[in-house]
Amino acid sequence: MSTRPPLRIAVAGLGAVGMAVVAALEKGLPGCELAAVSARDIEGAKARLSTATARPVPVVPVEALEPLADIVVEAAPAALLPAIAEPFLRAGKSVVVLSAGALLRAEHLLELAKRHGGQVTVPTGALIGLDAVAAAAEGTIHSVRMVTRKPVRGLVGAPYLVENNIAIEDIKEPLRIFKGTPREAAIGFPANLNVAVALSLAGIGPDRTELEIWADPALTRNTHRIEVDSDSAAFSMQIENIPSENPKTGRITALSVIACLRKMAAPLRVGT
Numbered sequence: 001m002s003t004r005p006p007l008r009i010a011v012a013g014l015g016a017v018g019m020a021v022v023a024a025l026e027k028g029l030p031g032c033e034l035a036a037v038s039a040r041d042i043e044g045a046k047a048r049l050s051t052a053t054a055r056p057v058p059v060v061p062v063e064a065l066e067p068l069a070d071i072v073v074e075a076a077p078a079a080l081l082p083a084i085a086e087p088f089l090r091a092g093k094s095v096v097v098l099s100a101g102a103l104l105r106a107e108h109l110l111e112l113a114k115r116h117g118g119q120v121t122v123p124t125g126a127l128i129g130l131d132a133v134a135a136a137a138e139g140t141i142h143s144v145r146m147v148t149r150k151p152v153r154g155l156v157g158a159p160y161l162v163e164n165n166i167a168i169e170d171i172k173e174p175l176r177i178f179k180g181t182p183r184e185a186a187i188g189f190p191a192n193l194n195v196a197v198a199l200s201l202a203g204i205g206p207d208r209t210e211l212e213i214w215a216d217p218a219l220t221r222n223t224h225r226i227e228v229d230s231d232s233a234a235f236s237m238q239i240e241n242i243p244s245e246n247p248k249t250g251r252i253t254a255l256s257v258i259a260c261l262r263k264m265a266a267p268l269r270v271g272t
């Protein structure tokens with residue numbers, strides 16, 4: 001038996017990612033236990049959780065999670081990141097951030113983490129190979145290029161499309177809808193391009209990473225292709241994500257969070 005008490009995990013947001021993480025914690029993740037959750041509709045969440053969890057789990061507003069847990073998994077709309085993360089970081093605790101794009105507009109969170117000994121973890125999420133990118137970044141990376149292709153329904157409604165009057169609903173051919181940096185994409189596509197920001201944070205940052213976004217009516221999967229050139233290695237990688245019940249979010253995203261939590265509590269960690 002381990003002598004270390006289990007890590008108490010809070011889950012903020014019970015959507016595609018949050019519910020899958022709750023289910024994994026309920027099934028049993030060694031060294032971790034589900035301590036509390038937050039949802040927009042607290043009463044509705046209590047009802048949903050009563051069938052998903054064996055024992056009652058507190059459902060509280062995001063501001064009330066911190067005293068109940070050691071780690072919070074932020075799996076909520078991007079705008080909520082500061083409200084979810086600040087109390088944990090101020091208490092020197094850890095935050096697992098899915099809305100990575102929002103980190104670029106909340107850099108004070110990293111200051112808080114530094115000052116109080118907390119930590120922000122951005123899991124690989126819907127992406128691939130951030131271990132290799134982070135390793136290459138210890139040397140010199142010359143360039144990182146990413147091309148994201150998504151089915152139309154994974155992109156409609158993005159602020160960039162609305163503001164620039166780009167209609168994609170009826171396209172018959174693939175259409176490049178954006179060329180720029182992850183910093184720009186985080187504003188224009190806040191619910192679609194967290195992956196590009198995560199890649200940039202692992203590598204050469206949100207202003208030097210090059211990004212293209214395509215809407216492709218023939219696609220059923222969110223596809224990300226990445227090419228890295230560095231003084232230690234050149235590599236390319238591609239991932240084709242099967243959408244979860246949220247068409248913007250690949251199924252692998254929640255699994256990445258679960259693997260990340262497992263690593264936090266495990267005697268063996270594999271991969272950087």
Ligand SMILES: NC(=O)C1=CN([C@@H]2O[C@H](COP(=O)(O)OP(=O)(O)OC[C@H]3O[C@@H](n4cnc5c(N)ncnc54)[C@H](O)[C@@H]3O)[C@@H](O)[C@H]2O)C=CC1
Nearest residue numbers: 013014015016017039040075076098099125126191194249
């Ligand atoms: N880093 C990555 O690789 C990826 C990140 N994401 C991001 O992760 C986040 C979660 O994704 P999904 O689960 O697919 O989103 P989702 O939209 O399915 O779930 C978000 C949940 O947050 C809830 N919520 C809204 N207001 C709330 C409040 N005040 N308090 C608590 N909960 C509230 C919503 O009701 C919803 O259930 C999103 O920001 C998404 O963009 C998604 C995919 C990949």
Ligand SMILES: O=C([O-])CC(=O)C(=O)O
Nearest residue numbers: 126192194195222249250
């Ligand atoms: O970037 C995101 O937030 C989600 C994404 O592309 C994917 O699931 O493939």
